[in-house]
Amino acid sequence: MAICDVCGNDYDKAFRLTQGGRSGTFDSFECAIHAFAPRCAHCECRIVGHGTEADGRMYCCAHCARHAGVEGVADRV
Numbered sequence: 001m002a003i004c005d006v007c008g009n010d011y012d013k014a015f016r017l018t019q020g021g022r023s024g025t026f027d028s029f030e031c032a033i034h035a036f037a038p039r040c041a042h043c044e045c046r047i048v049g050h051g052t053e054a055d056g057r058m059y060c061c062a063h064c065a066r067h068a069g070v071e072g073v074a075d076r077v
Contacts, residue, residue, distance in 0.1 A: 006031035042068045 002014035004027035011027035019036060026032040037046040041057040042064035052059045052073055059065040062073040 002027075004028075004031050006035050040064050 001010050001012045002016075002025045003010050004014060005024040006026060009027045014025050014027050015032075016023060016025050017032050017036060024032070024035050026035065033046055033048060037048055038051070038058045039045065040047055040051070040060035042059055045060050047058055047060045049060075052062055052065045052070070054065055054070040054073065057068070059068065059070070062075040065073045
């Protein structure tokens with residue numbers, strides 16, 4: 001069994017996630033998202049999908065990117 005890095009649960013189905021030089025052990029995708037998913041530069045929600053990147057900042061959607069002054073982005077085309 002392995003202990004989740006986020007919640008501390010000792011779980012027999014825990015998994016390890018590696019991204020670049022960092023890694024962690026988690027008991028659920030929820031905990032992995034909490035630890036690894038970037039936050040939107042505007043609303044600060046966790047970005048679980050593709051999101052939008054502009055000027056080195058991540059946004060959860062085009063609406064938030066536009067709200068932050070990014071031009072030329074759209075959620076639908």
